[in-house]
Amino acid sequence: MLNTHQITGLLYSMGHTFDNLGSTYIATEEFLTTNNPTVLGSRNDLALLQDLQDAAQAMLHYDYSHGITRDFVRSLNASMTRTAALEPGKLRESANILVRTMRGDYIPPVPDVHRLDAALAAANASGGTLHDAAHLFSELAKMQPFGDGNKRTALLAANGLLLMKKNTHVLTVPVVDPDKRTFNELLSAWYMEDDLQVVDFLTAYNTKVRGLDRDGHPIEDAQ
Template structure:
C-alpha cells in the first residue's frame, strides 16, 4: 500500500511549530548528498536554481538530472509528510521516492541472497538484512536522544550503517535525519561536509563513515557532522534578513529607493 502523504498544515502565528518550507530550502542537503554520495557534477548554484525554478542550466548529463529529480522528490516528500509518524514505514517511503537513480525495487528491503554491501578500505560491510522490527528499533533508539540534532545524527549513522535497501541508503538516511530537523522550530538542516576547493573534507567524512560501518566507531563521523554538518536552510536566512530590514525601516527604504533609482538588483552587504 502506498504511503499516505500528508500536506503540511499552515503555521499559526505565535506557535513554536516548524516554519513553512519548499524544496529549495533543502538545496544544501540535495547538493551535498548528490556530490559526496553519487558524484553529482552539477554545481551548487545550478542545483539550487533547479530546485527553485526547474532550470536545467548547468545540468550537463541525464544521470545528474535523474539524481536531482529524485532528490527533489525526496525533499518534497519529507516536507509534505513532516506531520506524519516517523517510523519504519516512513523510512521505506523515503527510499521509495528514489525511482530514477536508485534501487531496482524502491522502498523494499534487500535480501540476504542479494549480498548487497559496501566495500571500504577497512574491509567489506555487509550487515544482516533489515526488517520493519529492526528498523523501528533503530528509530526508537534515535528518537530517545535528548534533542533533534542528536536524534538526526543517530538516525543518519544507524540507518546508513544498516543498509536496509538495495541502493540509496545514505541518501535515505540523510533525508530521514533531516525530517527530524524540519519538524523542529529551529531553522537548520544536516548536510554532508563538502568543499569544492578542498576535496579532502568529503574524503575525511567518507573515511569516518567507513570506520563507523566496519569498526563501530560512530563518534568520529558524528563529531564531524556536529561541527561541519549543521547549517541554516534558506528560509532561515530570508527570515533573518527580513527581521534586520524591519528593525531599520529608514535604512531599508533608503536602500530599496537607491536600488530602484540605479537599477541595481544586488543586496546591500550590510543587510544581506
C-alpha cells in the same frame, strides 16, 4: 519548513558526496527553482536531482504527528525511482549488496526490522538535536535497509527528525576536502569497526557550517 537555500544545500551535498553529482551548485539551484534540465551537466545529474527532489518533497510533506516510522523511511526511498534500488522502498530480504569503503568492503546483514524500529523509536524519543539527527543518519546508513539509495534515504530521514522537532538546523554532509575525506573515513570506520566518531564529526561540522556559497563551498559561522 526549509527555505530554498537550505534545500539546495542539502540536495547538492547529498548528490555531490554520495553519488558524484557533476553539476555545479549554481546549476543545481537553478534546476531546483525552474526545473529546466538544460542547466545540468548530464542526464545522470538530471535523474539524480529529480529523485532527490521527489524524496525531499516526501520528507517536507510527511505528517510528523505520527513520528518517524518505518513507512516514512520506506516512502523516502520509494520516491527515488530513477537512480536507487530496482524495487524502491522495499526492504532487503537478503545480504545481496556490498558497500565499498575506505577501509574495505562492507557487506551489511539482512535488515533487522526490530533494530530499525528501535532506532526510529529512539529518534522519536530524543530532543531532536543535531547530534540526534547525526546518530539516526549513521544508524540507518549502516543498516543499508534498501537495495540502493541508503545514505540519501538516511540523511533525509535525519532531516525529517529535525523538522518534526522544529529544529531549524539542517544536517548535511561535507562536499570539499579535508572535511569530505574525514567524513568518508569516519563513516568507513563506523561500517567496518563500529566506531561512532562520525556522529560527533557530523554534529560539529553542521554546528559550524550554516550553508554553502554559490560555488558550493561551506559558509562557516563567525566564531
